Amino acid sequence: MKITLNNREEIFTSDKLTIAEIMDLKKFTFSKIIVKLNDIFIEKEDYDKTFVKESDNLIILHLLAGG
């Protein structure tokens, strides 16, 4: 599927992925993130229950680290 992830086009081989699976694939392991799917906040406990589908707009905003 093709989605928009952080304002960039992103293609995944699978057609059905949860947010948790996408984070796993992208190695997004930082703990301080804000997730929005099609403009709706998704809570941490819902990452593995929320599915992302073709054309969705996913924002995984990493807050500052380092320094």
Place this chain on the structure above:
Amino acid sequence: MSKCLYLHFTTETNRKQYIMGHNLSELKAKQKTLQSWSYVWHPIEKGYNNRTLYINVGNCEIKEKPVSQQMKDKFVGGKGFGLRLLWDATTPTTKWNDPENEIIISPGPLGGITQYSGAGKSLVVTISPQTDSIMDSNVGGFFGPFLKFSGFDAIELQGKSEKDLIIFIDGVNHKIEIIEDPGFSVDSHIMGEELTEYFAEDEKDAKNIGIVSSGAAAEHSLIGMLNFTFWDNKRKMVRLKQAGRGGTGTVFRNKNIKAIVAKIPGVQGNLNNVVDLEKIMTVGRDYAGEMRDLDDKQNQMKKKGTANIVNVMSDYDLLPTHNFKYGTHKDAIKIHSDLLRDKWFTLGINDGCWIGCAMQCAKGADNFELKTGPYKGSKVIVDGPEYETAAGLGSNCGIFDYQPILEANFYCDTYGICTITWGTIVAFIMECYENGIINKDITGGLELNFGNAEAALELLHQLARGEGFGIIAGTGVRQMKKLFVEKYGADPKFLQDIGMENKGLEYSQYVSKESLAQQGGYAMTNKGPQHDEAWLIFMDMVNNQIPSFDDKANALHWFPMFRTWFGLQGLCKIVWNDVTPADNKLEKEPHKIPKHVRNYLAVYEGVTGNKLDEEGLIRQSERVYNFQRIFNIRRGYGLRKHDAQPYRAAGPVTVEEYLSREERYDKQLKEIIGFDPQGKSVEEKMAVLRKHREDQYEKLLDAVYERRGWTKNGVPKIEHLKNIGMDLPELIEVIKPLQ
């Protein structure tokens, strides 16, 4: 003191073995006071003493200087005071080792409050032996607040003594003494203990002593740092925090200052005589609540300290590995931060480097048995490692084992050299060694391949002893590049590409290749590439939040200015962003952690009584930031050419580096640059990528200079200085010919 302190040594045998081969009463008997100067103490008014302390160690002159309203308005405190005093004390040609060069330590108006986290910082300012330009370094520990409680907003050290001295700021009896060193040790972990025991009345009084010292390696290198002690009440030990960057310790030892000691009667609730204590306490309690409730789910600062991001950086290809060639490594798992929490750090103990800090990130590894060097066999406490130390002494040198990393951490601290600088230096040497630029004959037999922890440690001990190749290493990357070209026939272009320094200062430990904004965040800094001005990698590379040049320029204005403010006030930058409020996501600009920015405005108002909004906060910083830029220009630096970066900070220098990210780079060539990589050699692809990235960096400079109100050559415009209220005649005089 009747009872011995146990400080860095964890057994009596160790202590007896090392603390003083001398005895304190003998030292006291030998004490020779060269100068004693009494002063009238006044309570602090709204965060200011309104005077600074001047000491010339060359002729033992001691005096106080008034702080004018203009100085407070334009320079605020901390780094601002340091810069103002240093400008007035030096000429454009003053060298780091000239007697007129100064070391200034200033805590800032908010420094020393205990009701909001992270308010014990001070700023050290000097002309750097590494950069020949202006260095500032932010450090915790007790000395800054104790200097302030003793009656001074800054200490200014000038001159050069012929003999080693101890400066004693007696905030109990209100006098300053210059004492000839009766024979204290040199290395900080011992000297900190000796001086605490020497000056404290008894064990209870140890918490009222704050010490600045350096160490043996600072005497033989350009990269010496300063240790600031803090008293760990639970462990009954002196701990160390570092003003690491740029050779402050080298200047200190060059002046033959062995230590500065400040002693106060005690810390009480409102020594800063703030205007509205309740206002500060309200936000302080709220912040402490966030740490209590959220830290475990977020960064685990209380369990892992700043090193919590070692594995995170590796996951995002940002952990410098093998002299910044790569951002990750298969063995990075061996230095995962969980290991620090589970195996090395002592947990459940208050690790704040200043009183009242709820973040408590100054982690320590107790009972660490040293395997090398002069203290081999001793069990000591290691202060750290922090992230930068783990990455610098570890992954960047190809070392993925916390045992030698902690050992090097301990020795860097006690020898008085900066772990960040040392890590980047050793990584550079290792790459030169592996490329045959230097060899065993040159290194005196040390096989300095990546991963050789034993050789890296021996190099460090050599530096402390002032011997062999260690002395060359201690000159830093810039000097080594020159030497390797001139003496060993190295290719200057290759060394320029891989030598990770800018302005003469070594890079701190993040890979900036894939973040253009961070390249600017490093190389456009005033003092050299340290991450304390701007850390924009996630915003830029991962979040894609600042895609345009304008966006990046705005970020490279706001973040450096915001973070400069901590150094004006006496605050710790970690507290701002290393825990995030639960409702932060609802904020318009969540990446700025707006609630914490509002907290700072409240604390500022609570201390000084002056209202400040975000714009005013940025303005305070902008004035000092531009002053520092012009100070660099006055010294012949601070122009566009000085903001150039080594190519490794921007892209792959070697074929192996390109291949390690081939898919990503090929994609960029095709999609962004419009160059089809199909069928092209790696060298061809690298050349096209390099040209593109170098062009991008030049465009970034243009955009950022414009945003900062500077000319294309990086010179602040007179008009801009007028707009920010910093059109001081001495500044105009410097920049007028360059407009």
